[in-house]
Amino acid sequence: MASRVAVVRCDRYDEKEVKVQVERLLSLLGENDLPPNVLIKPNMLSARAPSAAVTTHPSVLSALISMLPKPCFLGDCPPSTKRPVEGYWNECGFSQLSQETGAQLLKLEGKSKIMEVKLGRRKADFPVTALAFEHPVINVAKLKTHGLTVLTCAIKNLYGLIPGYSKSILHALFPDPESFSKLLVALYRVLQDRVILHIVDAVEGMEGPGPSHGIVRHLGFLVAGRDAVAVDMVCARLTGFKVNDIPFLRIYGKKFGFPDIELVGDDIAPVSDFKRPAGMILFKIAQWHLLSPLLRAISRCFAIVPEVDTAKCIRCMRCVQVCPKEAISGKTMKIDKKKCINCLCCYEVCPIDSIQLKKSRIVRFFM
Ligand code: SF4
Numbered sequence: 001m002a003s004r005v006a007v008v009r010c011d012r013y014d015e016k017e018v019k020v021q022v023e024r025l026l027s028l029l030g031e032n033d034l035p036p037n038v039l040i041k042p043n044m045l046s047a048r049a050p051s052a053a054v055t056t057h058p059s060v061l062s063a064l065i066s067m068l069p070k071p072c073f074l075g076d077c078p079p080s081t082k083r084p085v086e087g088y089w090n091e092c093g094f095s096q097l098s099q100e101t102g103a104q105l106l107k108l109e110g111k112s113k114i115m116e117v118k119l120g121r122r123k124a125d126f127p128v129t130a131l132a133f134e135h136p137v138i139n140v141a142k143l144k145t146h147g148l149t150v151l152t153c154a155i156k157n158l159y160g161l162i163p164g165y166s167k168s169i170l171h172a173l174f175p176d177p178e179s180f181s182k183l184l185v186a187l188y189r190v191l192q193d194r195v196i197l198h199i200v201d202a203v204e205g206m207e208g209p210g211p212s213h214g215i216v217r218h219l220g221f222l223v224a225g226r227d228a229v230a231v232d233m234v235c236a237r238l239t240g241f242k243v244n245d246i247p248f249l250r251i252y253g254k255k256f257g258f259p260d261i262e263l264v265g266d267d268i269a270p271v272s273d274f275k276r277p278a279g280m281i282l283f284k285i286a287q288w289h290l291l292s293p294l295l296r297a298i299s300r301c302f303a304i305v306p307e308v309d310t311a312k313c314i315r316c317m318r319c320v321q322v323c324p325k326e327a328i329s330g331k332t333m334k335i336d337k338k339k340c341i342n343c344l345c346c347y348e349v350c351p352i353d354s355i356q357l358k359k360s361r362i363v364r365f366f367m
């Protein structure tokens with residue numbers, strides 16, 4: 001049976017308009033009877049205002065909450081920066097959302113369930129918040145480019161159900177796009193029965209150097225479905241990517257096959273000039289270098305390395321705290337290139353854009 005994916009046009013974050021369109025989305029999917037006790041999982045990557053398009057917009061969450069029986073809950077695991085989660089709630093507009101809608105904010109760190117997965121010959125175990133197994137989950141992602149996975153929509157957003165510190169460790173264990181994408185696929189397989197619905201906020205998305213410092217791009221649509229693979233395939237097509245450009249989709253398709261998709265809703269033409277993330281060439285190299293140590297050596301020439309702009313840096317230390325390899329000196333703010341694994345966690349958490357991605361000459365040539 002084909003996986004149904006609904007796409008509707010929504011041109012701005014006007015409360016009334018978003019509510020109408022979210023209601024249409026759910027009606028197109030036949031989701032008229034959602035259960036109580038739902039845990040809504042937004043994108044809360046960074047403590048940034050909704051206008052930065054880094055996090056799920058509160059108006060999309062508000063529309064969904066208005067359709068859910070109470071109680072309902074909202075929560076995400078922020079990156080491991082030792083910053084209290086309340087700071088994220090306030091900046092992202094979720095504290096106000098909770099007051100206005102009655103949705104209860106939950107801290108997802110704490111009790112976890114350990115998952116064991118096999119990734120080819122490797123085994124990995126990692127914690128997932130226990131709350132994901134105690135509540136039906138609705139995943140409300142943001143459409144953005146991503147330096148490690150090309151695109152982040154529904155599947156990648158589930159990575160936020162892993163507590164922050166463990167996310168950093170996993171980045172260290174699975175540093176390249178291929179192995180990290182395999183991990184994402186394994187995580188999705190573990191969680192897929194827990195998530196009853198995936199919604200992607202693509203009213204204002206992000207292009208270029210996402211997921212936190214890219215360019216806000218008006219896209220004007222919302223996407224939803226019960227199958228995250230089908231939802232992400234549609235998001236990829238609408239932003240002009242081939243599904244095989246997205247490492248976790250390619251890996252999923254090769255292993256389990258791509259679902260047939262029944263597309264319903266508005267006619268939306270793909271965006272023709274959506275800016276790619278800086279390292280698209282790296283994703284191709286990453287595929288090859290698994291096949292050949294020689295290409296692995298060559299791929300070093302293609303590295304894009306983070307560098308702190310010390311004049312701009314406000315010494316908040318979030319990058320130092322989040323780095324899984326302790327590669328950033330808190331005194332000098334220099335990054336030890338030998339230790340750095342290019343996971344870009346530091347780049348993602350910097351609140352003021354003072355980490356730049358330095359491209360090698362070869363990368364600049366290809367771009
Ligand atoms: S310096 Fe940044 S990119 Fe390098 S390992 Fe640390 S967090 Fe990752």
Ligand code: SF4
Binds near residue numbers: 309314352353354
């Ligand atoms: S580079 Fe950014 S995250 Fe790191 S200390 Fe400076 S301002 Fe904070």
